[in-house]
Amino acid sequence: MENLRQLFKDNLNTDFITAVLSNPRQKGHVSKVRVRPLMKGGMLFFQLEEQKGTQAFHRNLNAEETCEELMQYMEEMKQMQMETRRFFFSILVSKKGKVTIKKKAQTGTVKEVDFSHDRKKRYILKEGTKIPFLVDLGVMTEEGKIIKSRFDKFRQINRFLEFIEDVLPQLPGDREITILDFGCGKSYLTFAIYYYLHELKGYNIRIIGLDLKADVIRRCNELSKKYGYQKLKFLEGNIADYTGVNAVDMVVTLHACDTATDFALAKAVEWNAKVILSVPCCQHELNGQIQNDILKPVLKYGLIKERMAALITDALRAEYLEGQGYETQILEFIDMEHTPKNILIRGIKNGQRQNMEAVERCEEALHVSPTLKHLLETVHGVEMKE
Numbered sequence: 001m002e003n004l005r006q007l008f009k010d011n012l013n014t015d016f017i018t019a020v021l022s023n024p025r026q027k028g029h030v031s032k033v034r035v036r037p038l039m040k041g042g043m044l045f046f047q048l049e050e051q052k053g054t055q056a057f058h059r060n061l062n063a064e065e066t067c068e069e070l071m072q073y074m075e076e077m078k079q080m081q082m083e084t085r086r087f088f089f090s091i092l093v094s095k096k097g098k099v100t101i102k103k104k105a106q107t108g109t110v111k112e113v114d115f116s117h118d119r120k121k122r123y124i125l126k127e128g129t130k131i132p133f134l135v136d137l138g139v140m141t142e143e144g145k146i147i148k149s150r151f152d153k154f155r156q157i158n159r160f161l162e163f164i165e166d167v168l169p170q171l172p173g174d175r176e177i178t179i180l181d182f183g184c185g186k187s188y189l190t191f192a193i194y195y196y197l198h199e200l201k202g203y204n205i206r207i208i209g210l211d212l213k214a215d216v217i218r219r220c221n222e223l224s225k226k227y228g229y230q231k232l233k234f235l236e237g238n239i240a241d242y243t244g245v246n247a248v249d250m251v252v253t254l255h256a257c258d259t260a261t262d263f264a265l266a267k268a269v270e271w272n273a274k275v276i277l278s279v280p281c282c283q284h285e286l287n288g289q290i291q292n293d294i295l296k297p298v299l300k301y302g303l304i305k306e307r308m309a310a311l312i313t314d315a316l317r318a319e320y321l322e323g324q325g326y327e328t329q330i331l332e333f334i335d336m337e338h339t340p341k342n343i344l345i346r347g348i349k350n351g352q353r354q355n356m357e358a359v360e361r362c363e364e365a366l367h368v369s370p371t372l373k374h375l376l377e378t379v380h381g382v383e384m385k386e
Helices: 002-011 063-073 132-136 148-166 188-200 214-227 260-270 302-323 357-366 371-379
Strands: 016-024 032-040 043-052 055-061 077-084 087-093 099-105 177-182 205-211 232-236 250-257 275-281 326-333 342-349
Touching: 002 063, 002 077, 002 087, 002 099, 016 063, 016 148, 032 063, 043 063, 055 063, 077 148, 132 188, 132 214, 148 188, 148 275, 148 326, 177 188, 177 260, 188 205, 188 214, 188 232, 188 250, 205 214, 214 232, 250 260, 260 275, 260 302, 260 371, 275 302, 302 326, 302 342, 302 357, 302 371
Parallel strands: 177 205, 177 250, 205 232, 250 275
Antiparallel strands: 016 032, 016 077, 032 043, 043 055, 077 087, 087 099, 275 342, 326 342
């Protein structure tokens, strides 16, 4: 870990822009730490923001104190992204404490550092900078200002890009990255992913957006061509039938209705996707299946049963992914259509398959038989047991 300590010592200075520590080894503790510089009384400090559940805690420390705190955090965290005026660092720490550091030069002009004490939230897509796709999609003006009525959309796009930022260490940096976006719709997020990874981060990526609406697909392809996004293509088609690729690095599925999410997740497993980001929608299937004598007094209330069934659906989806060698998390995400808050299932391929006996007992107790389980067992011939 001494190479990590030296990295902190070399970069905790006036060139430091930001750092994000994430992916804790144990759930229930600090889930994320953000670091930023600030000036107080002419002296350089670093503000550490700890995220615990829905609460955030702040501390301002000098460089030496920050270095020691970051070393302690990295004993519990698996990854870290750090950005300076000239470089971008990706750090991974294995279970045995092996540190892998990837360094990449910043592209374009040298970035400036904001040392102000009270500053607005840092968005990945900057307000004040004209971003063509946000202009055409009605989120931003020609001058780069966010349209007031669309600020929630701007904030939500940035929120999703934070999830992308967290998984950057999982993506290869030495070859083309393939990303599939199922149910892309108007493709706010598809364009955002391409812009962030290709334009801002310099990754060699190919993104395929898939949706059933022909007019939407036509419009998205027109915009992609207009921006010169040569490796961003949109196709009309169904998730269950798509066979256009043999392997992908990341599968994104946003608001694929009911079991369409299950087909997307099964495809992701079949393709051995390194990263899965899924925001489910309209989970109806288990609502018609779930039965349990002990829970009968509460399941008789239709609204309660519907919500419980939706939560159980997504929890089981996460478990099935763990059974296929993914480390999964269920995270809070804000619905892109301004409906109540939704959740995101994030799966990172780690090759460690979870034993499914406890999940099977849960299925039996609730009398449920989800689509994803059958897709993984029969459609793709993937065994759910170790």
